[in-house]
């Protein structure tokens with residue numbers, strides 16, 4: 428089997444990928460057991476709990492479509508900060524000529540702040556966006572059970588907690604749903620709607636429609652660690668880091684990813700977002716994680732060294748003051764090589780094709796797992812999640828579409844090789860093996876699951 432060329436994309440391929448994306452976005456709105464004519468619950472007034480990064484963005488996304496929002500925070504400082512960030516964001520849009528002053532004023536009047544949980548009382552929809560802590564979220568939902576009006580939708584913006592465990596503390600689990608917005612929520616075009624075991628169909632239909640009204644693509648997921656998007660992202664991230672331990676340098680991984688079509692490589696993204704995101708949580712998880720597989724802790728070591736990324740002038744790269752251009756840093760490259768030696772790894776050169784296979788095939792394998800478990804309804808839902816929320820290059824069509832283009836037999840052969848070389852993380856997904864054995868591809872699955880034609 429000759430290797431697939433990840434970089435060769437013809438004009439015809441681009442046209443097909445664009446048609447695929449359009450088809451996926453339309454198909455994602457259709458949920459087999461929820462009729463399109465389902466009566467939606469009214470959304471006249473919304474409450475958002477937590478005025479941080481996400482809560483503020485969600486409040487803006489709601490005000491932008493004319494829905495009045497009450498933004499609630501437990502701390503006066505948190506609320507003030509959240510409201511002033513909203514004002515600043517709108518003011519910046521006015522300054523850039525993207526919004527007129529009258530519209531800004533109108534939107535600002537739609538957002539009111541409160542320090543009282545009781546302010547949820549008139550809301551038809553409550554979106555919780557407090558810290559990612561199960562106990563804290565359960566506590567909020569216990570209060571909502573008492574304070575929210577009957578029939579109100581109770582949504583959580585959790586990035587990956589078990590929403591069934593949140594729903595279980597209420598007497599109305601049918602009203603509880605996941606509404607996973609992406610940061611910044613008033614800008615990003617993806618909304619993952621997460622269906623818990625008891626979520627009522629009209630609750631799902633109402634949230635899917637809310638995403639549409641906000642100009643976003645709504646994708647339905649079921650509960651799974653990281654739902655659809657972050658479940659695949661974990662594989663991508665993990666392999667990028669293993670590649671660095673095994674022989675590639677951050678700029679080599681990033682160069683392969685940008686040549687493939689990503690606007691930025693993953694290490695440049697880490698430096699931009701801050702390597703310390705999730706630092707303490709990950710440290711805390713080290714004691715209890717599975718012992719049968721390899722883990723990657725390099726990023727934690729960077730944090731221990733104060734290499735948080737752009738904000739500290741050093742991360743996977745170094746930065747000149749006032750300049751966000753990532754520059755290679757001999758100090759971190761030396762450290763990486765020493766770390767490999769400490770781990771007993773003999774570093775070897777990685778070519779771009781191997782880098783891309785390891786970064787992308789883990790995502791494809793995980794995508795197959797999501798499909799076989801019904802976490803994602805169709806391969807196209809995974810593709811559109813990636814195209815709208817994770818910067819996957821539009822001309823590559825999404826991870827599952829790419830897998831079909833490469834040929835599933837070739838993808839599986841490589842995954843088997845990687846499994847033999849690297850162990851547990853690469854266990855091939857049974858669905859992938861089944862499709863290859865039957866000579867089928869992911870697109871065939873889309874037809875059989877949704878009985879809709881693919882482009």
Ligand SMILES: NC(=O)c1ccc[n+]([C@@H]2O[C@H](COP(=O)([O-])OP(=O)(O)OC[C@H]3O[C@@H](n4cnc5c(N)ncnc54)[C@H](O)[C@@H]3O)[C@@H](O)[C@H]2O)c1
Nearest residue numbers: 477478479480481482500501505556557558559585586610
């Ligand atoms: N930041 C992201 O990129 C992102 C993306 C998707 C989802 N999420 C999820 O969104 C949620 C919020 O994340 P964030 O980044 O906005 O957090 P954040 O730290 O920016 O904001 C959290 C806010 O919640 C407030 N808060 C804490 N306890 C509260 C309580 N009991 N009652 C009312 N308010 C309370 C805090 O004062 C703070 O203002 C988390 O579940 C996170 O996993 C975050």
